[in-house]
Amino acid sequence: MISKVYFPRLVVPASAVIVSFVDFLISGVILVGLMVWYGFAPNLRMLALPIFIFVAFAAAMGAGLWIAALNVKYRDFRIVVPFVVQFGLYISPVGFSSNIVPEQWRLLYSLNPMVGVIDGFRWAILGGDTRLYWPGFLLSVSLVLVILITGIIYFRTTEKTFADVI
Amino acid sequence: MSSVIRVENLSKKYIIDHQKQERYTTLRDVLANGVKRRLGKLLHPSARQKDAEHEEFWALKEVSFDIQQGDRVGIISRNGAGKSTLLKVLSRITEPTSGRVSIKGRVASLLEVGTGFHPELTGRENIFLNGAILGMSKAEIKNKFDEIVSFAEVEKFLDTPVKRYSSGMYVRLAFAVAAHLEPEILIVDEVLAVGDAGFQNKCFKKMGEFGGRGVTVLVVSHNISVITRLCNRGIILQSGRLDFDGTVLDAVNRYSEIASGDIRPYKIWAEPAAPGNEVVRLLSIKAYSVANEQGDVFDIRRPVTIEFSYRVCQSGKTINPAFFLYNQDNIIVFISGGMHDPEWAGRQRQAGLYTSRCIIPGNFLAEGTYSIQAIINTMDNIKSPTVHVNEKDTIGFKIYDPLEGGSARGEHRGAYYGVVRPILEWDIGLAFFSTQARKTMTTTINYPQSTNTFFKGKKVFLTGHTGFKGGWLSLWLQSMGAEVHGYALNPPTETNIFSVAEVNKGMASSVIADIRDAGKLSQAMKSAGPEIIFHMAAQPLVRYSYAHPAETYEVNVMGTVNLFEAVRTMSGVKAVVNVTSDKCYENHEWERGYRENEAMGGFDPYSSSKGCAELVTAAYRRSFLDPAGIALASARAGNVIGGGDWAADRLIPDLLRAMDAGETLKVRSPDSIRPWQHVLEPLSGYLMLAEQLYSDGASFAEAWNFGPADEDARPVKWIVERMAEMRKDVKWQCDETPQPHEANYLKLDSSKAHRLLNWQPRWRLQTALQKTLEWHGAWRKDEDMRAVTLAQIAAYQPEKQNS
Numbered sequence: 001m002i003s004k005v006y007f008p009r010l011v012v013p014a015s016a017v018i019v020s021f022v023d024f025l026i027s028g029v030i031l032v033g034l035m036v037w038y039g040f041a042p043n044l045r046m047l048a049l050p051i052f053i054f055v056a057f058a059a060a061m062g063a064g065l066w067i068a069a070l071n072v073k074y075r076d077f078r079i080v081v082p083f084v085v086q087f088g089l090y091i092s093p094v095g096f097s098s099n100i101v102p103e104q105w106r107l108l109y110s111l112n113p114m115v116g117v118i119d120g121f122r123w124a125i126l127g128g129d130t131r132l133y134w135p136g137f138l139l140s141v142s143l144v145l146v147i148l149i150t151g152i153i154y155f156r157t158t159e160k161t162f163a164d165v166i
Numbered sequence: 167m168s169s170v171i172r173v174e175n176l177s178k179k180y181i182i183d184h185q186k187q188e189r190y191t192t193l194r195d196v197l198a199n200g201v202k203r204r205l206g207k208l209l210h211p212s213a214r215q216k217d218a219e220h221e222e223f224w225a226l227k228e229v230s231f232d233i234q235q236g237d238r239v240g241i242i243s244r245n246g247a248g249k250s251t252l253l254k255v256l257s258r259i260t261e262p263t264s265g266r267v268s269i270k271g272r273v274a275s276l277l278e279v280g281t282g283f284h285p286e287l288t289g290r291e292n293i294f295l296n297g298a299i300l301g302m303s304k305a306e307i308k309n310k311f312d313e314i315v316s317f318a319e320v321e322k323f324l325d326t327p328v329k330r331y332s333s334g335m336y337v338r339l340a341f342a343v344a345a346h347l348e349p350e351i352l353i354v355d356e357v358l359a360v361g362d363a364g365f366q367n368k369c370f371k372k373m374g375e376f377g378g379r380g381v382t383v384l385v386v387s388h389n390i391s392v393i394t395r396l397c398n399r400g401i402i403l404q405s406g407r408l409d410f411d412g413t414v415l416d417a418v419n420r421y422s423e424i425a426s427g428d429i430r431p432y433k434i435w436a437e438p439a440a441p442g443n444e445v446v447r448l449l450s451i452k453a454y455s456v457a458n459e460q461g462d463v464f465d466i467r468r469p470v471t472i473e474f475s476y477r478v479c480q481s482g483k484t485i486n487p488a489f490f491l492y493n494q495d496n497i498i499v500f501i502s503g504g505m506h507d508p509e510w511a512g513r514q515r516q517a518g519l520y521t522s523r524c525i526i527p528g529n530f531l532a533e534g535t536y537s538i539q540a541i542i543n544t545m546d547n548i549k550s551p552t553v554h555v556n557e558k559d560t561i562g563f564k565i566y567d568p569l570e571g572g573s574a575r576g577e578h579r580g581a582y583y584g585v586v587r588p589i590l591e592w593d594i595g596l597a598f599f600s601t602q603a604r605k606t607m608t609t610t611i612n613y614p615q616s617t618n619t620f621f622k623g624k625k626v627f628l629t630g631h632t633g634f635k636g637g638w639l640s641l642w643l644q645s646m647g648a649e650v651h652g653y654a655l656n657p658p659t660e661t662n663i664f665s666v667a668e669v670n671k672g673m674a675s676s677v678i679a680d681i682r683d684a685g686k687l688s689q690a691m692k693s694a695g696p697e698i699i700f701h702m703a704a705q706p707l708v709r710y711s712y713a714h715p716a717e718t719y720e721v722n723v724m725g726t727v728n729l730f731e732a733v734r735t736m737s738g739v740k741a742v743v744n745v746t747s748d749k750c751y752e753n754h755e756w757e758r759g760y761r762e763n764e765a766m767g768g769f770d771p772y773s774s775s776k777g778c779a780e781l782v783t784a785a786y787r788r789s790f791l792d793p794a795g796i797a798l799a800s801a802r803a804g805n806v807i808g809g810g811d812w813a814a815d816r817l818i819p820d821l822l823r824a825m826d827a828g829e830t831l832k833v834r835s836p837d838s839i840r841p842w843q844h845v846l847e848p849l850s851g852y853l854m855l856a857e858q859l860y861s862d863g864a865s866f867a868e869a870w871n872f873g874p875a876d877e878d879a880r881p882v883k884w885i886v887e888r889m890a891e892m893r894k895d896v897k898w899q900c901d902e903t904p905q906p907h908e909a910n911y912l913k914l915d916s917s918k919a920h921r922l923l924n925w926q927p928r929w930r931l932q933t934a935l936q937k938t939l940e941w942h943g944a945w946r947k948d949e950d951m952r953a954v955t956l957a958q959i960a961a962y963q964p965e966k967q968n969s
Contacts, residue, residue, distance in 0.1 A: 001282060001299075004277055004282075005277075006273070006275070074196065076192040164260055
């Protein structure tokens with residue numbers, strides 16, 4: 001359809017992210033259910049949640065744009081994606097807490113965009129004495145923004161050739 | 167008219183890789199090739215690098231054109247010339263390599279059938295999906311939903327998944343959505359080839375409507391008739407370059423030059439190699455529609471001439487050129503040969519060079535591509551003629567319909583079947599004519615001729631014999647041996663046909679008096695004692711009637727009344743022809759001709775006086791003359807022209823006067839259309855009418871139109887231009903001063919006279935003008951004008967086989 005109809009190509013990766021966002025909201029409902037079950041009352045830091053959601057959105061969008069654009073040029077890129085995600089799963093604080101990372105690796109570790117996102121979520125929802133490692137967080141967020149902006153630029157540049165290549 | 171699409175130096179390049187086996191690039195291969203090359207350089211430093219061959223392919227190269235709003239452009243080209251690429255660039259699907267495109271307005275493009283259709287969704291859902299993709303909002307789609315469905319004719323299948331649709335339904339639905347998009351620019355790429363004829367017809371109508379609304383349409387097609395039906399401009403692409411941009415007719419001509427290549431509308435052979443034998447050799451054969459015009463695409467309305475040029479080498483044989491005409495389905499449409507030429511058929515030829523022509527009439531062949539098989543034979547034996555030349559596929563040509571009207575197709579835009587496409591004569595119902603008239607259709611009616619014995623010795627009373635028409639009629643009657651009595655005022659102009667042609671000389675009596683003088687008129691008629699009366703005395707000029715309306719009414723209306731009064735108190739009168747005018751009708755400025763039963767009217771005093779005269783005629787006929795057994799008919803004719811007219815404010819006299827004086831003629835309303843005819847035409851009608859009234863009485867006592875052939879209703883401008891062609895010293899210009907009202911359109915429908923009187927116009931307008939000029943020329947040279955006039959009358963007779 002890309003080669004047959006005119007529409008802004010940005011719609012395609014954006015729609016994928018937005019659909020996942022809906023999935024995310026459904027998971028959010030489950031989270032709320034769990035909070036009710038365990039009688040956990042959220043504190044004021046919850047109000048910061050939208051910021052972190054936005055960062056997550058930007059991360060997904062940025063990465064998505066890059067991979068989509070590259071995939072058009074090199075068709076085997078999509079094969080790489082599951083590996084990258086799997087690898088990312090292990091270096092992100094999904095199964096562990098960021099606290100266990102030793103100090104000297106903390107900054108390097110924060111290069112992973114999802115670190116900032118996940119730590120931020122934990123800080124906002126769990127409250128209590130979870131602390132956010134601010135330098136790491138800022139590094140993550142700035143990386144996310146860089147990936148997003150460069151992703152948009154690269155996507156828009158190469159989108160002109162999509163119809164010819166696909 | 168701003169340009170809606172502007173393309174400047176548009177170029178699009180694709181790179182073709184010849185070495186690659188895979189269809190697309192993979193990261194793996196890029197890395198692997200990179201490593202291979204590095205290693206290769208290391209291991210074999212001197213060996214040449216075998217690089218993948220990259221070839222640049224320019225799908226479009228420096229294409230520039232402008233499209234204005236409302237243009238319907240057809241893009242024609244051979245396959246692979248870059249049409250689809252151009253459309254993709256225009257639809258902003260792909261970017262140009264260089265150059266720029268600027269588009270103003272919403273674009274809807276149908277580049278492929280069912281773009282955006284998802285096979286699993288139903289028709290209903292797909293309408294919304296496709297509409298959304300094409301740019302309609304949900305509300306718009308909802309509004310148009312019913313229209314879309316009824317246009318596509320898929321009501322029954324709306325809720326079945328689209329994957330079950332036939333390709334025709336697919337196209338219909340896709341086109342229906344795009345058509346209701348209300349885009350400002352519509353781009354269609356050959357998708358309509360899938361639909362059936364009925365659907366294609368609907369699409370063309372719809373696209374035609376778009377054109378009417380000022381929507382710009384771009385159509386790509388190979389089908390010439392599609393393009394000519396739909397578009398007013400044509401663009402031709404050749405190998406990515408713009409080859410031609412112009413009117414659709416020229417584009418189609420140019421395309422056929424490119425596309426047909428070997429089949430051309432002419433073929434010439436060098437003499438030694440020319441087809442034939444020792445008897446005759448065919449040197450060349452040519453097809454053309456308009457003389458000296460190149461091109462092999464001919465207008466369907468025009469005749470096509472096939473010209474053979476051949477050398478007869480042996481004397482003494484009868485040589486017959488002929489041809490078979492094949493159409494694009496390889497069917498022989500007809501065969502025709504020189505044996506139809508009465509002059510040469512069966513005649514033995516001397517050796518020498520001959521040119522033979524055959525004219526295929528216009529409005530006969532259907533649209534399509536034709537080829538000619540040329541034959542030259544000797545018809546010594548009908549069963550097996552000796553064939554000298556028999557060449558297949560010598561020349562070819564195409565016939566197309568420019569859709570301007572005048573063809574059999576008319577307004578119809580869809581498929582039009584048939585091997586030939588003639589315009590035949592149709593007679594829709596005879597209810598129009600009186601039952602009495604139908605009886606007379608079996609009698610043969612003869613043209614008035616000098617050998618005609620009917621008028622010989624008959625007593626004819628003619629009012630207005632000193633005028634232009636009266637003068638000619640009087641001379642004609644005299645030439646047939648009638649006893650002509652005249653009643654009229656002195657000739658209206660100083661120089662006049664009455665004196666110049668000595669009309670008086672052969673008349674039995676000529677009373678100079680006023681038609682308004684009832685007493686004198688009655689007396690003159692009694693002393694003449696006629697059987698046939700022609701009433702022509704009138705005030706005939708529109709402009710004069712504006713200056714003297716009361717006088718016009720007195721002469722034209724009361725004069726007629728006086729005549730009828732005189733008639734009804736007499737005995738012996740059998741037939742009366744009252745000559746009124748074509749201006750008696752209520753003029754609606756229609757393009758079609760007026761029929762006898764239409765309403766009388768008249769904008770100006772002259773016209774309305776003639777309308778009144780008609781009413782008077784009808785009343786007297788019903789009230790007095792029919793019961794008395796006197797047959798009264800009225801005759802209406804158009805603008806008569808001919809030698810001997812010196813009236814003021816008439817086109818031809820004015821023109822001739824200006825010509826003689828060397829002045830510039832001021833043309834009053836150059837675009838007004840009038841039914842022009844030579845004066846002898848309606849006069850012949852009056853004479854035939856009088857004869858029938860005399861012999862058959864009441865069945866012909868009605869109103870009759872005697873107008874020229876439809877094609878001879880021409881604007882004033884046309885007449886002036888033709889005269890200018892024939893006499894180089896005609897100078898003219900338009901008169902800008904405000905003029906009193908004169909009708910713009912005025913045509914007569916003379917089918918009743920054709921059918922029931924067997925009256926036909928004999929001299930076409932060109933001949934009429936020519937004869938007028940001849941007469942005028944003779945007068946200038948002081949020749950015997952009576953003889954000249956009588957000669958022209960004699961030349962008009964059908965037995966001499968004139969034009």
